[in-house]
Amino acid sequence: MTLKQTEHQTGRARALPAIVVDAAHADRLAHLAEVALDRMPDVATFLLGEIERARVVPSAKFPRDAVSIGTWVTYTDRSTEQSRTVQLVYPEEADIAAGRVSVLTPIGAALVGLSAGQRMRWLTRTGAARDLVVTDVGREPPAAPASEEVQATAGN
Numbered sequence: 001m002t003l004k005q006t007e008h009q010t011g012r013a014r015a016l017p018a019i020v021v022d023a024a025h026a027d028r029l030a031h032l033a034e035v036a037l038d039r040m041p042d043v044a045t046f047l048l049g050e051i052e053r054a055r056v057v058p059s060a061k062f063p064r065d066a067v068s069i070g071t072w073v074t075y076t077d078r079s080t081e082q083s084r085t086v087q088l089v090y091p092e093e094a095d096i097a098a099g100r101v102s103v104l105t106p107i108g109a110a111l112v113g114l115s116a117g118q119r120m121r122w123l124t125r126t127g128a129a130r131d132l133v134v135t136d137v138g139r140e141p142p143a144a145p146a147s148e149e150v151q152a153t154a155g156n
Contacts, residue, residue, distance in 0.1 A: 017120060019113025021054040022068045029069075029103060029112070032091070036104055042123070047109040054113045065137045066115045069103065072138045073111055078119075078131035085142050088112070107132075 021029065030051050036044040057063070067073045067088055074085040086101040088111055094102035101108045110122035110132065119133045 016053065017114060017118040019050065019054045019118075020057045020063060020066050020115075021051060021113050022059050022062045023056050024059045025069045026051060026054075026056050028090075032104060040104065043104055043106055043109055046106070046122075047103065047112070050109060050112050063115060064139070066113060067111045067134065067137055068113070070139070072141055073114075073134060074136040074142070075111065075132045075134050078133060083135065085136075086111075087141070 030048065033044045033047040033051065036047075062068060069088055069090060072085060072087050074083055076083045086099045086107075088103055088108055089100045091102045091104045094100050094105075101111075103109060103112060106122055106124055110120050111134070114120055114134045114137075116134050116137050119131060121129055121131050123129055
């Protein structure tokens with residue numbers, strides 16, 4: 001079932017947020033999605049749709065608060081109210097334990113091009129509709145909480 005079918009059945013269709021894609025990544029993202037159509041049609045189709053509707057922006061003019069490959073993004077899952085910080089990466093760089101989420105996952109495809117404050121509905125691999133809101137986007141990994149910094153220096 002597609003996201004549009006789910007929204008139609010639930011009667012909760014909403015306008016999609018305006019998104020941007022860095023011109024340096026647009027072609028590779030489209031190619032990745034096309035190659036993945038046979039293996040993971042739902043995610044690949046969703047990612048292709050996001051790329052097609054996005055405004056492609058030259059790297060030099062790409063907004064600093066927009067999610068792209070390599071950026072760190074903090075989002076809140078509206079159904080659980082839990083926040084999570086991840087780095088959006090290409091599939092070969094993905095490592096969930098390190099917080100690196102592939103663009104070829106449902107959440108990764110949903111995050112592409114969003115900016116702080118934007119909200120997006122996406123489907124999990126099991127088909128459950130979820131809403132997220134982006135709360136922060138950065139180019140550097142987030143600083144470790146003070147308690148972790150103290151523990152890290154205490155052992156030296």
